Amino acid sequence: MASEKAEIDALKKECDGLRTQIEAARKAVNDGSMTGASGGVASVGRVQLKLRKTLKGHLAKIYAMHWATDSKQMVSASQDGKLLVWDTHTGNKLVAVPLKSAWVMSVAFAPSGNLVASGGLDNICTVYNIKAASPKTLRELDAHTGYLSCCRFLSDSEILTASGDTTCCLWDLETGKQKVVFTNHIGDCMSLALSPDMNTFISGACDSLAKLWDVRDGTCKQTFSGHTSDINAIAFFHSGNAIITGSDDCACKMYDLRSDQEVINYQDTSLNAGVTSLALSSSGRLIFAGYDDFNCHIWDSLKGEKVGVLSGHDNRVSCTGVPEDGLGVCTGSWDSFLKLWN
Amino acid sequence: MSNNSAANSSLVLAQKAVKQLRLEASVRRIKVSQAAAELKAFCLQNAHKDPLLTGVPSSDNPFRPPKSCVLF
Numbered sequence: 562m563a564s565e566k567a568e569i570d571a572l573k574k575e576c577d578g579l580r581t582q583i584e585a586a587r588k589a590v591n592d593g594s595m596t597g598a599s600g601g602v603a604s605v606g607r608v609q610l611k612l613r614k615t616l617k618g619h620l621a622k623i624y625a626m627h628w629a630t631d632s633k634q635m636v637s638a639s640q641d642g643k644l645l646v647w648d649t650h651t652g653n654k655l656v657a658v659p660l661k662s663a664w665v666m667s668v669a670f671a672p673s674g675n676l677v678a679s680g681g682l683d684n685i686c687t688v689y690n691i692k693a694a695s696p697k698t699l700r701e702l703d704a705h706t707g708y709l710s711c712c713r714f715l716s717d718s719e720i721l722t723a724s725g726d727t728t729c730c731l732w733d734l735e736t737g738k739q740k741v742v743f744t745n746h747i748g749d750c751m752s753l754a755l756s757p758d759m760n761t762f763i764s765g766a767c768d769s770l771a772k773l774w775d776v777r778d779g780t781c782k783q784t785f786s787g788h789t790s791d792i793n794a795i796a797f798f799h800s801g802n803a804i805i806t807g808s809d810d811c812a813c814k815m816y817d818l819r820s821d822q823e824v825i826n827y828q829d830t831s832l833n834a835g836v837t838s839l840a841l842s843s844s845g846r847l848i849f850a851g852y853d854d855f856n857c858h859i860w861d862s863l864k865g866e867k868v869g870v871l872s873g874h875d876n877r878v879s880c881t882g883v884p885e886d887g888l889g890v891c892t893g894s895w896d897s898f899l900k901l902w903n
Numbered sequence: 904m905s906n907n908s909a910a911n912s913s914l915v916l917a918q919k920a921v922k923q924l925r926l927e928a929s930v931r932r933i934k935v936s937q938a939a940a941e942l943k944a945f946c947l948q949n950a951h952k953d954p955l956l957t958g959v960p961s962s963d964n965p966f967r968p969p970k971s972c973v974l975f
Contacts, residue, residue: 565914572917579924586932593936598943605956613966633965650965745923784927800945802938817938821930824939844949845942846956863943888954889966901966903959 587822595815595825599863608847608859608869610890610902614652615873618645622895624681625668625880632884635891636677637899638668644679646691649891649901658689658696671714678720680709686722688734700737705730710751715759715776723750729764731776743774745781752795754804763804765792771806773818785816787823794839794850798862805848805862807836813850815862827860829867838880843887851878857892871902 621641628635634655636646642663646656664682671677676699680686686702686709707726714720715731719740723729729743729750748768755762761782765771771792773783785804794807798815803824807813813827813836827848834854841848841862848860849871857878859869876895883890889903950956961967 569914569917572914572921575921576917576924579921579928583924583928586928586930590932590934592934593939595935595939595942598936598939602943602947608955610955613964780926781923782926783930798942798945799949800942803942815942817935817942819933820935820938821932822935824935824942842953842955844946844953844956846946846950846953863946883955886954887952888959888964890955903955903964903966 583821587820590820591822595863596865602863604864604866605846605861605868610859610869610871612871612873612900612902613889614649614901616647616649616652616899616901617897618654619643619897619899621663621897622876623879623893623897623899624666625679626882626891626893626899627668627670627677628882628884628891629670629674630672630885631674632886632888634670634674635882635884635899636668636670637880637893638665638679639897640665641897644668644677644689646677647899649889656691656696658691661687667709667711669712669714669720671717673717676714676717678712678714680712680722682708684708684724684726686712686720686732688720700734702732702737702739704739707749710749711753713753713755713762715755721753721755721762721776723753723764725749727766727768729753729762729774741777741779743779743781745772745784746770748791751791751793754796756797757799757801763795763797765795765806765808767791769808769810771795771804771816773804783818783821785821785823787814787816787826788812790835793835793837796839796841798841798845799843800845805839805841807839807850809835811835811852813839813848813860825862825865827862827865827867832858832867837878840881840883840890842883842890843885849881849883849890849892851881851892853877855894855896857881857890871900873900874898 619639644658662683666681790809838851874894
């Protein structure tokens with residue numbers, strides 16, 4: 562017993578040493594800042610996007626939305642117990658999927674456009690075929706022991722989920738079984754994003770950390786700290802070399818994967834509301850961040866300045882998304898509406 | 904018996920923590936100045952293709968219905 566305690570103490574000491582080593586290694590490459598590098602870059606000026614459409618149809622708070630890869634269709638989830646698939650060009654509702662459990666927190670569109678997935682306080686990720694005559698439940702992925710906070714398809718046969726049980730999981734949709742379980746967070750996982758090359762993904766959690774994972778072997782490759790509260794939103798920069806996070810600490814941050822550290826902080830003393838969601842414009846220059854203050858604020862990702870705001874919702878902006886063609890931004894809110902801006 | 908397994912799981916947890924930190928410590932890091940320069944270059948190179956930066960002409964705006972009255 563005593564020898565085991567001694568061994569554990571030695572291991573703890575080694576952990577402390579390794580943490581110090583990591584901090585020192587990060588400091589050693591910290592020879593400049595993003596804002597410094599962007600000093601000479603022309604300002605984007607005031608970004609004023611117009612409200613083009615308000616999509617009405619949900620009867621309760623909207624919790625999540627996701628664009629289809631065709632940049633035209635979009636799926637939204639509300640605690641009125643429905644998923645709605647929209648044609649955003651006409652504003653028409655194409656499909657309504659009734660949910661077994663109304664407590665939905667996440668929704669995703671498969672790249673093929675054939676499937677959508679959702680989940681929430683039921684702890685289950687349910688996958689639906691929306692191309693059938695009427696939406697058909699394809700799979701109920703049931704193994705998480707906590708709420709489903711986020712889900713993203715890799716293809717029609719694989720999906721990644723993030724859960725309040727602190728794990729993320731890769732599922733095989735053909736068997737309905739877990740392929741890989743990603744364990745390392747010590748707080749509820751709130752959000753995930755797949756890398757452009759689909760070999761890695763990032764997760765943000767209530768332990769205020771963001772983690773980079775290898776999709777195939779389950780290893781956590783890097784951990785990013787700096788936030789002081791839950792990370793609710795996370796996204797990959799389109800080059801695949803950086804990530805953006807949004808947190809309840811009212812800040813967004815950009816971390817560069819190759820220098821393994823935070824390179825810029827997006828924060829404003831006048832903004833005292835938590836970040837719920839975020840999305841990037843197609844060049845990555847603009848960050849659209851949804852906040853609890855009912856607005857979506859726009860940040861210049863290189864200069865770290867606030868350059869605009871999308872105002873119009875009457876309650877918290879819970880979800881934000883930019884389609885693949887980059888032609889607009891969609892915001893979804895607890896006020897039950899979705900708005901399209903460009 | 905239960906004491907033993909509690910101690911064992913603490914030991915296993917500590918060993919896992921060390922293994923994970925060793926992995927994270929071994930990451931090859933590039934200089935922030937280089938990373939920042941590349942991020943900046945990416946944004947600037949793609950700026951002209953970013954509709955939210957350049958603006959979307961009314962005639963090509965999929966979210967805005969075409970006006971029915973056209974002046975020739």
